[in-house]
Amino acid sequence: QKEVEQDPGPLSVPEGAIVSLNCTYSNSAFQYFMWYRQYSRKGPELLMYTYSSGNKEDGRFTAQVDKSSKYISLFIRDSQPSDSATYLCAMRGDYKLSFGAGTTVTVRA
Amino acid sequence: DADVTQTPRNRITKTGKRIMLECSQTKGHDRMYWYRQDPGLGLRLIYYSFDVKDINKGEISDGYSVSRQAQAKFSLSLESAIPNQTALYFCATSETGLAGLDNEQFFGPGTRLTVL
Numbered sequence: 001q002k003e004v005e006q007d008p009g010p011l012s013v014p015e016g017a018i019v020s021l022n023c024t025y026s027n028s029a030f031q032y033f034m035w036y037r038q039y040s041r042k043g044p045e046l047l048m049y050t051y052s053s054g055n056k057e058d059g060r061f062t063a064q065v066d067k068s069s070k071y072i073s074l075f076i077r078d079s080q081p082s083d084s085a086t087y088l089c090a091m092r093g094d095y096k097l098s099f100g101a102g103t104t105v106t107v108r109a
Numbered sequence: 110d111a112d113v114t115q116t117p118r119n120r121i122t123k124t125g126k127r128i129m130l131e132c133s134q135t136k137g138h139d140r141m142y143w144y145r146q147d148p149g150l151g152l153r154l155i156y157y158s159f160d161v162k163d164i165n166k167g168e169i170s171d172g173y174s175v176s177r178q179a180q181a182k183f184s185l186s187l188e189s190a191i192p193n194q195t196a197l198y199f200c201a202t203s204e205t206g207l208a209g210l211d212n213e214q215f216f217g218p219g220t221r222l223t224v225l
Binding site: 042043044095099100 | 113148149150151152153154157159167199201213214215216217218219
């Protein structure tokens with residue numbers, strides 16, 4: 001069993017829709033939770049960073065962490081074609097990041 | 110702009126050949142990492158280095174070796190390439206933060222390696 005499970009999709013939504021992405025994990029030692037965005041032919045870049053449980057909002061993006069369920073989510077409101085990318089969840093307990101497989105999202109104009 | 114660069118960006122090679130992928134950074138970060146990315150498997154850590162004299166194996170180090178020539182340079186070698194090492198390879202850097210934990214990792218643009 002992988003430490004971090006993420007549905008690879010692909011996910012296709014119309015412009016303006018809410019995109020919902022999620023990951024589950026098995027390691028209860030994870031304390032830091034991140035979402036990276038990766039455009040085609042580019043390296044991943046950090047999108048959101050959350051410590052422990054709770055919600056964090058940044059513009060159209062909301063990250064949620066539920067440590068009791070070992071479940072994290074990323075919501076993208078009013079999605080735009082420029083949001084089309086692969087979204088990877090990542091989490092860390094000590095010195096190593098563990099990544100999900102990534103979900104490829106396409107926002108149709 | 111401070112950046113992470115990787116060379117080459119694309120490489121096709123044959124089974125048994127020795128290959129070196131290079132990473133340079135101008136961010137002044139002390140920590141550097143090598144990952145490979147495969148469809149459906151995400152990013153997996155090959156090796157990481159917290160400073161010039163510190164080298165550590167990641168989860169999939171077999172068949173790979175690394176060299177940290179300077180704080181800004183971290184190279185990955187495949188001594189005898191095999192087809193299942195065909196993947197996208199990323200270098201990343203980070204800065205040591207509070208309690209020795211690193212902050213955000215910054216990724217290079219990747220090297221697409223094909224082993225025939």
